Amino acid sequence: MTKLMIDIVDETNELTEEQLNEIENLLNFAAEKQKIEDESEVSVTFVSNERIHEINKEYREKDSPTDVISFAMEELGEGEAEISANGMPRVLGDIIISVAKANEQAVDYGHSFIRELGFLAVHGFLHLLGYDHMHESEEEEMFTLQKEILDEYGLTR
Template structure:
C-alpha cells in the first residue's frame, strides 16, 4: 500500500529526518485505515501567522491553531460526484503550524516529533471522515489516533 504524499515546508524548519518519519507514519496510518493504494494527500508546514490567516479565511476564527484539514472528498453545495473516472483518490490537505507543534510538545512534555505525528494523524483522520463534534465521536477518533501513534512507536 502506498500513499502519495506531497510535502511543502513553508517554514524551512522541518528536518528531512522528521519529514521521513511523518511520511512513514502516514503510510502506516493509511495501511491501518485500509486507504486505497495511490491515494493522494498533501502536508504543508506553516507559521502561526499563516495558519491564523487560513483559519480566519476558511473557518472565520481569527487565531492560530495547530492543524487544519481540508477534505477533498466532502461534497460541497452544488458539486457533483464524478463516477466511473479512473483517477487516484485525492484525500485532501493537512496544514500544520510548526510553532504550535513546538509549543504543545513543551506544554504536554513530549517530543516535537511526537506532537508533529499527533497533528498529522489527527488531520489525516479528519480527511477520512473522523470528527470530534460529539463526545462519542471524539472518543472514537482519539482512541484511533492513540492506537496508530502507539503502534507506530510515537507514544507520549
Template sequence: MLSIDFLDETDSLKEGDLQFVEKVLMHAADVEEVGNAEVSVTFVTNEMIRDINKEYRGKNEPTDVISFAMEEMGEGELEIVGTDAPRTLGDIIISLDRTKEQAADYGHSFERELGFLAVHGFLHLLGYDHMNKEDEKKMFSRQEEILSSLGITRNQHERE
C-alpha cells in the first residue's frame, strides 16, 4: 500500500483536492505494482519552485513539477534487500500556480492538471523519463493509461 505525506506550503488546497491526488497516486501505485511504499507530495508557489529548480537543476525559472527519487542507487551504494520496511520512493513538488496556469492554457480543469502532474512526478520516482523520444512515448502513454482508467481525460488539442 502507498503511504502519502502531503504538505501544502501555499495553504490554498481544498480537502477534496488532496483526496483527489491521493486517489490518483494510489491508483498509479496499483497499476505500477509498487507495493508497500512511501511518497511525499509538497504543493508550492511558482516562486518556491523556481528556487528549487535553480538550486537543483540550474534553471532560474518556475516549472510545474519536480521529483526527487530516493531509490536511485548512487555510485558505491549498496541496496538493502530483505527488509519489511516500505520503499521510500521520494518527493514530488508541484507548483499550484503553474497547475492553474496550465489548466487554463490547455482548457481543462485544475483537477485534471493536478492529476496529470501528480502522475507525471510519480512515474519519475519509479524511473520513467522523457529524455528521448522512445522514453517519452513510453512514459506519456503510461500517464494517459493511468489517468484515463480513472476517467480523467484530456482535451484533444493539449500535449500532443
C-alpha cells in the first residue's frame, strides 16, 4: 500500500486521535487509488472558521470562511520553472480544513462528521493532484472520483 508522509496538525484541538488516524488512513487509501509514489508528502491542518477566513481572504481574495483550501506545490504559476530533484520525495502540498464548517455541513447534509471530514480531505487531496471543478466536465470527473474513493473506503453518506 502507498504510504504518504502526512503531517497532520489540529490547531483546534477538537479532533480525536481516532478521527485524525481515520483521515490519515483515508488519504493513504486515496493515494493508493491514484498510484501516488511512496513517501510523497502532504500536510493537513484543521483550523477554526476564523483562521480559514483569514487564509481565504489573503490567498484567494474571498472575504468569507470556506470548508477546505488546498495549496498544491506542483502547480506552476505564470513564469515559474518546474523543479525536480531525483531521489527527493514528491511534495504534494497543503490541505487546510475548517472543523466548524465540517461540523455544520455534516448536519446540513445529514451524514456523519467523519464522513464530511473525509470528503473535505479527499477533495483537497484531489486538488493537490491537479483535479479541479471550474468547468462542468472537470467537476463531474472530480466529484465522481471523490465519491468512488469515499464509497470504496467505506465512508458513505
